[in-house]
Amino acid sequence: MRPNITVVTRTQPGRESFLETALFSLSSQLLVPEEVLVVAHVVSSGPFVELENLIGAYKTQFNSIQLLTHSFEGDGRTVSLNMGLEKATGKYLAFLDDDDVFYEHHFSSLVQALEKNDNAWAFSNVVRAGYGPDGNGYSLRERSQPFKRSGYSFLDHLYENFIPIHSFILDRDKCPSEARFNENLVRHEDYEFLLRLASKFPPYYLDETTAEYRIRLDGSNSVLDGSSGMTSEEFMLKREIWVKSNYILDQVRKEIVGWWAPELREVTEKLGRVADYLSTTDLTKRMEEQKKAQAMVDEIWSSTSWRITAPIRIAGSIAKRSPIPKKPKVHSLKDGHEVVNEIKSSFAWKITAPLRRVKDAKLKKQP
Amino acid sequence: MTTNSISIGIVTYRTSLEYLKRCLRSISFQSALDSVGSVVIRDNDNGFDREIIEQAIAASGLDKSLVKVVEGDNIGFGAAQNELMKLSFEKGESAHLCLNPDAALHPNSIENVLEFASSKKFLGIFEMEQFPVPHPKIVDPYTFETPWCSGCSLLIPSGVYEATKGFDESFWLYCEDVDLSWRVKAEGMHCYLVKNAQVAHFVHSRSNDSKEDQLRALPLISAAKHLADKWGSPRFSKDMAKEYERRSGISIDSDSLNNVPRPSPSSLLKAQPDFSHMLVFSPSTWIEE
Numbered sequence: 001m002r003p004n005i006t007v008v009t010r011t012q013p014g015r016e017s018f019l020e021t022a023l024f025s026l027s028s029q030l031l032v033p034e035e036v037l038v039v040a041h042v043v044s045s046g047p048f049v050e051l052e053n054l055i056g057a058y059k060t061q062f063n064s065i066q067l068l069t070h071s072f073e074g075d076g077r078t079v080s081l082n083m084g085l086e087k088a089t090g091k092y093l094a095f096l097d098d099d100d101v102f103y104e105h106h107f108s109s110l111v112q113a114l115e116k117n118d119n120a121w122a123f124s125n126v127v128r129a130g131y132g133p134d135g136n137g138y139s140l141r142e143r144s145q146p147f148k149r150s151g152y153s154f155l156d157h158l159y160e161n162f163i164p165i166h167s168f169i170l171d172r173d174k175c176p177s178e179a180r181f182n183e184n185l186v187r188h189e190d191y192e193f194l195l196r197l198a199s200k201f202p203p204y205y206l207d208e209t210t211a212e213y214r215i216r217l218d219g220s221n222s223v224l225d226g227s228s229g230m231t232s233e234e235f236m237l238k239r240e241i242w243v244k245s246n247y248i249l250d251q252v253r254k255e256i257v258g259w260w261a262p263e264l265r266e267v268t269e270k271l272g273r274v275a276d277y278l279s280t281t282d283l284t285k286r287m288e289e290q291k292k293a294q295a296m297v298d299e300i301w302s303s304t305s306w307r308i309t310a311p312i313r314i315a316g317s318i319a320k321r322s323p324i325p326k327k328p329k330v331h332s333l334k335d336g337h338e339v340v341n342e343i344k345s346s347f348a349w350k351i352t353a354p355l356r357r358v359k360d361a362k363l364k365k366q367p
Numbered sequence: 368m369t370t371n372s373i374s375i376g377i378v379t380y381r382t383s384l385e386y387l388k389r390c391l392r393s394i395s396f397q398s399a400l401d402s403v404g405s406v407v408i409r410d411n412d413n414g415f416d417r418e419i420i421e422q423a424i425a426a427s428g429l430d431k432s433l434v435k436v437v438e439g440d441n442i443g444f445g446a447a448q449n450e451l452m453k454l455s456f457e458k459g460e461s462a463h464l465c466l467n468p469d470a471a472l473h474p475n476s477i478e479n480v481l482e483f484a485s486s487k488k489f490l491g492i493f494e495m496e497q498f499p500v501p502h503p504k505i506v507d508p509y510t511f512e513t514p515w516c517s518g519c520s521l522l523i524p525s526g527v528y529e530a531t532k533g534f535d536e537s538f539w540l541y542c543e544d545v546d547l548s549w550r551v552k553a554e555g556m557h558c559y560l561v562k563n564a565q566v567a568h569f570v571h572s573r574s575n576d577s578k579e580d581q582l583r584a585l586p587l588i589s590a591a592k593h594l595a596d597k598w599g600s601p602r603f604s605k606d607m608a609k610e611y612e613r614r615s616g617i618s619i620d621s622d623s624l625n626n627v628p629r630p631s632p633s634s635l636l637k638a639q640p641d642f643s644h645m646l647v648f649s650p651s652t653w654i655e656e
Contacts, residue, residue, distance in 0.1 A: 025499060025567075031385075061474075104569045135509065137508070139652060140500070141654070142654050143653065143656065
């Protein structure tokens with residue numbers, strides 16, 4: 001009998017503790033997926049005892065759970081996705097990276113949404129959960145919803161990836177059977193896949209929070225995304241990968257909407273800001289929001305972490321012959337959040353994480 | 368592995384089949400299933416859930432002889448669990464696991480909670496860690512002591528039951544676990560969170576229906592007021608009464624205690640009840656932006 005739901009989970013040997021959590025979140029679903037394909041990018045021919053033991057321990061929980069391996073030379077994350085995609089037999093298909101989790105109603109809610117509507121795919125809200133070291137492991141420190149939008153807009157999606165890979169499910173009977181991930185990409189591979197899909201098949205947006213994007217605030221759960229502890233060569237290589245991925249994405253955007261895609265982006269952003277601005281009809285409220293947004297930017301801009309790394313940023317700008325960055329003026333909360341998020345995801349912010357931890361620890365000690 | 372035999376007590380009240388099935392199924396997958404002497408389900412709605420319970424048992428894969436169902440009036444969560452604990456300890460079980468029907472155990476959780484409790488000589492109560500969103504209350508990362516234990520998935524050893532007589536039955540629903548925890552501490556024992564014993568239990572709101580959330584919180588607020596009346600925080604009691612009235616338009620009694628005895632000063636000293644962190648009853652370890 002054909003499984004109803006297939007889940008493809010990417011992992012690597014050595015990440016069994018993450019994978020275990022992902023598998024628990026799958027087994028504790030109210031609607032348990034029938035087929036789980038764990039795709040491991042490996043560097044040797046095995047055996048992968050820990051990985052196999054873990055999958056063996058979950059054999060009774062699913063109708064089918066399989067370990068698939070490949071030893072692609074280089075970054076194999078996209079190859080893993082395509083391998084899973086090819087082997088999947090379920091009507092509905094979902095992806096879950098080994099360090100993320102679904103909430104218990106993820107499948108029951110999304111499958112029901114697709115059954116009631118005629119869309120080929122559906123997505124829901126995802127929480128970003130930040131975990132920090134607590135002396136004997138990691139514990140939750142913060143939860144936020146940076147990906148949440150008020151609805152789906154293809155124009156917004158074209159320029160902003162707000163649909164993480166585990167927030168959507170596909171109805172494979174309605175999606176093109178030849179759909180694959182672009183293996184030229186090792187960043188934004190899921191985003192590019194969705195952009196191509198969304199250009200032909202609009203999604204159903206379910207305004208429920210059904211999954212969690214987990215990050216370790218010290219960057220230790222990410223194999224390639226964390227920049228701490230990198231040599232300058234590794235850092236340059238990583239940057240090159242991002243530049244290449246962004247270039248390919250721009251090409252895809254042009255394929256989808258035409259050569260005017262870059263101009264469209266500017267117009268969309270401006271229109272978005274005007275729409276945001278006009279949607280707040282009360283002038284006093286607008287001014288309050290603006291003040292709040294600017295205060296948010298001022299606070300992070302004047303923080304010790306950001307100030308002490310200013311010389312590095314200034315030197316970088318001089319070397320690149322680009323203007324020295326000044327504190328931005330923001331006019332809406334959206335702008336404010338964008339600036340704050342940009343700072344928080346910057347290298348300069350990440351390298352000052354220990355300082356903030358010391359400060360937090362001091363604050364905690366105070367009665 | 369330990370050789371202790373425990374009972375698992377589940378109290379239902381118009382429970383959904385999908386949740387109960389998941390809960391029982393998770394018991395059947397336990398690595399330490401041999402340690403489970405019995406699973407007792409109390410239908411708190413006099414047989415209303417009978418069909419659902421039967422279906423869930425049949426679908427769970429559990430040996431039917433392991434599961435017992437009792438039916439009765441809706442006497443509240445604490446009183447129902449007390450009834451189950453009494454049955455369990457009379458049979459000679461060494462501990463009782465209170466388990467919510469909307470929770471699902473990790474396959475190793477019973478093995479791990481027993482191992483941990485054994486290392487503490489069963490002197491205290493032992494809560495499993497909620498997954499995927501842990502409760503925000505603080506936990507010592509080295510001793511795993513916590514200010515109180517949630518009753519969602521809570522191991523209560525027989526000795527603790529004897530010392531405390533279980534839950535205070537004047538609590539109908541909610542906060543009976545906080546009260547029990549403080550009484551356990553008053554007896555000189557500890558509350559522990561066993562981090563490697565996980566239980567899937569999703570308590571966060573799925574949607575943004577704030578009106579629904581507001582009404583759902585009413586029994587919790589009322590119970591929190593009762594807790595404050597009992598443990599001597601008139602200010603918190605007043606705040607809860609105000610909050611209840613704000614949400615429902617109904618005012619609740621100024622003193623809910625009636626004949627419930629108040630803890631002694633020495634108990635208060637040992638229990639250290641915390642009413643300064645709202646309904647978390649502890650400083651929070653994480654924030655929601």
